[in-house]
Amino acid sequence: MFTGIHEVDWASLRHAHGSAEDVPGLLRGLTSADPAERGTALDELYGSLHHQGRVYDATLACVPFLLRLAAHEGVPERAGLVDLLVSIGDGDRADGRGDGDGAGAVRAGAEVFVRLTTDPDPGVRRAAAGAVVRFLDDPARALAVVRERLTAEREDGVLIGLIEALGLVVRRRPAVAGEALDLLAAQSAPPYGPAPRLAALAQLTGCAPERVPPDLVATALRLLRERSAQRARVSHAPVRPGGDSLVDRLHGAHPSDEEGARLLRTLHAALDDRLAERTALLEGQLGCPDPTDRCHAVWMAAALVRGWRGDHTATVRRVGEQLAEGEGRLRDAAVSVLRTLFALAAPAADHLHALVGARPDLWVQHWRGSGPVLGAPLDALARTGDARAVPVLAEVLSLPEPPRDAGSAVLCLGRAGAPLVPALRHALGRVPLDRPGAVERAAPLVRALGALRAAEAVPELVRLVGGRGGGPGARLTEVALEALEGIGPPAREAVPVLRAALGGEHAGAAAAALWAVERDAPAVLPVLREDLAAGDARRRTLAARRLARLGPAAGAALPALRGRAVDGHGARDGQHGRDLRDAEERAAAAGAVCSITGGTEEVARPLRELWTAHPPVRRAVAACLAALGPAAAPLRDLAATELARLRRHTARTYGYGSHDVPCDEELLRLCRVVVEGA
Incomplete structure (x- = not known):
């Protein structure tokens, strides 16, 4: 496997992190008897040879060795190596000279992928199917390899990979696209199982929507339920030895039905801007009896709402309904998604409020070494702008060490957060400005006071502006000046401090605040013009x-x-x-x-x-x-x-x-x- 490795001048080659002299050791690490060492080696190869999809001269030098390792049955990480080779073949040159080098290097070893389509390891067979379509020069032969394996294969996961390869044939090999479409259409119908049929429907939707049945959503939901019933009768496969490495996470080596998530992502991606159908599909998914299917739907709902405009009220409400689910993973997924939607999560506010009221233990989370933060349900409720978050935020702000992001949550409430001004001031007064982390704790509180135009907080803000020295208090000066600007004319008592600050490090912020409080253009304009030339x-x-x-x-x-x-x-x-x-x-x-x-x-x-x-x-x-x-x-x-x-x-x-x-x-x-x- 390593013949000729010492003939390469690795020290003169470069990868993402500099000299490639460490590459031989990483390649040898892939053959280690220790699963953790193998996983680390593959992680580091991804990170150095193919960082952010780039191809380096060291990457090209590695391709022959990666091909040999992938072809050797004694290497447990072969599926990951095939995936890496596929990604290299599709990658861009780091020096901007185009993308042909990686493809050419991998194409030279395409026969390896043909052999691997019959490998004993299902993961290797699946990865090899797409590689054959991408890199085998003869389109007809590539299709023939996929067709033959479709007939012989019995593993659903590998069948899905072969069906995805057919979709690649349609998109990349026009000379044989018609035959591939016929195969896809056949795979989407009985007597094939629900998972391969779902995969074929997803590929047809993206490649040839005219060949998709008119009741696509109903068909997909029926197949999804059939697949879930099958899964309920089969125990989960064990986690692959080697732990929770980056490559494990990227390639779905977890017993959490990553295959189902991938099927649904592919179908939603194929539907693209057909939002009515995607919404109907989500409505059905969110009503599935299997919590895992509903969890997948929650994440698909996030992709829909965050990527596309429209009326998502019904979808968000159904996501909110998952908060009543006793299964923690589903509930946590729903909270996480709603938190990213801010005001658009308002249709789920009742469910969020109910969860916050029922679980005071979720109001605050403690992370080792970083101090307390708001619990996700309370933060999500505040981000909707719902005033029912106010009493709970008042309680957490009164804690000896309030969550450092509580002020940011108050900002989302708008004027509904006005009753929290006393609690914000009290919390700000208890921040020890001479200790590490003070700026991170105090700045959100100061911003919230400025956004609420809390004139009663002007004395505290003035003290922050008037602070001297290079400590945290001085670093809060600009934030305090911006808060005073937000308060405007009611901050008139700050004028002397603002004028004094016009000659300091934060002169621009002081000028903006002075203009907001007292329209003195002759004092403000020279400062801002000087900043404009900085x-x-x-x-x-x-x-x-x-x-x-x-x-x-x-x-x-x-x-x-x-x-x-x-x-x-x-x-x-x-x-x-x-x-x-x-x-x-x-x-x-x-x-x-x-x-x-x-x-x-x-x-x-x-x-x-x-x-x-x-x-x-x-x-x-x-x-x-x-x-x-x-x-x-x-x-x-x-x-x-x-x-x-x-x-x-x-x-x-x-x-x-x-x-x-x-x-x-x-x-x-x-x-x-x-x-x-x-």
Whole structure:
């Protein structure tokens, strides 16, 4: 297996973490008698040779050895190795030179995959089926291999892999696509079992929807129930030796019906924007007798609501009903999903409130080394904006050490959180600012006080602003200044401290707060103009946003803002993070120009470009347009088009962020304001 390994100059090759001199040891680790060592070796090979889907020169040098290891029956991790090889073959060059190198290297060993389709290990057979379709040069032979194995195979899991391979044939091998479709259609009907039929229906839905039965949802639900009945008669397979490694988690080596979850994900992905059918399918799944099926449905509901716009009331309500389930895994999944939906989880608020009331032990969670945090049910209830969370939050805020994220939950309540101001002040007063973790505990409380415009908290905020030195209190200064800005004119007693802070490290935040409290443009404008010329991108972006709040009073900053809006400041080096920072700065500058001039004429072109090229800045652009009223008419079409889209602007192929849903809902709200007012 390792013949020639010492002839490779590994030290001169590179992978994701630098020199590849550690690779021979990792390859040998795959043959270890210790399952933990094998799992670690495979994890590290994924992380170094194929980090984030990239292909490095060391990756290409490894392919022949990986192929030999995969072909050797004495290597227990062969299924994972085939998956790694498939991913390498589909990967992108880390140096940006294209994707042919990995595919070519793996294609050279395609005969290995043909042999592995008859391997004694079902996991290897399943992984090899897709590899044959991807890398065997002859399409007809690839289809013949899959067809032969469909006839001989008896394991449902491998049959599903073969059916997925047929779908690949349809998508990647047009010369034999018709024959593959016929095979898929045959597999979707009796006498085949429910799991293979579900897999075939999912592939047909994505490849040839015209060949799917008209009662697709009813058929899928019937097959799902039949499959669950079969599972109830068969005990779960044991966990694969080796523990809970990254590769185990990625490849479903758990007795939690990952196969069922994968079948349903594939079907929902194939349905794509057919939201009525997806909703009906979820409605049926959430009513299944098997808690595991309902748990899968809960996660599918999350993907639907977080990826697509529409009226999800019924789906969310059914997810909420799972909270009454005694099976903890299902309940925890439902809470976790509802927590990510924020206000859209309101149809489930009654169920959340009932769970919070019944389980005080879930109000606070304790994580080793990081202090207490809000329990997920209470946090989810607060995120809906439901005022019934207020009394419970008041109790947890009164604890000797309140959850560090309690203030963030209060922010979600809006004005309904006003009764919590005394509890927030009391909790803030008990934070020891000279201890580690003080900023993380205090900052959410300060932000909540600012959002609630708690004028009675001004003395505490002033003390934070007036703090001296480099400790945590000083690091809270900017947060306290932003809170004072939120309070506005009622914070008049803070004016002397704000004026003193104009010459300090947080001068920009002090200027913004001073403008909100006392409209003193001569004092504020020079500070913000200086920040606009700073070398730090974040400081420039904040300055532009703060200048926008001055409106016409910031007229002297127009020349610099116009330049930022049109040309930006960040280098165009192709890095996503750099490009996004540049887009945020340009959007802030363009918004300030609109606010100062009262129209879009000077920056219409950059605003259109930013909207199209950088979806993350759409909220900022929409907020700018919403504030203009009728003057936003030249760009009204942007908002109208956005409102007609089904896909959320935050939807991403690589997963979801914690605030994706509220960000998109806020964009839609702003777009409606633009359309109605322009």
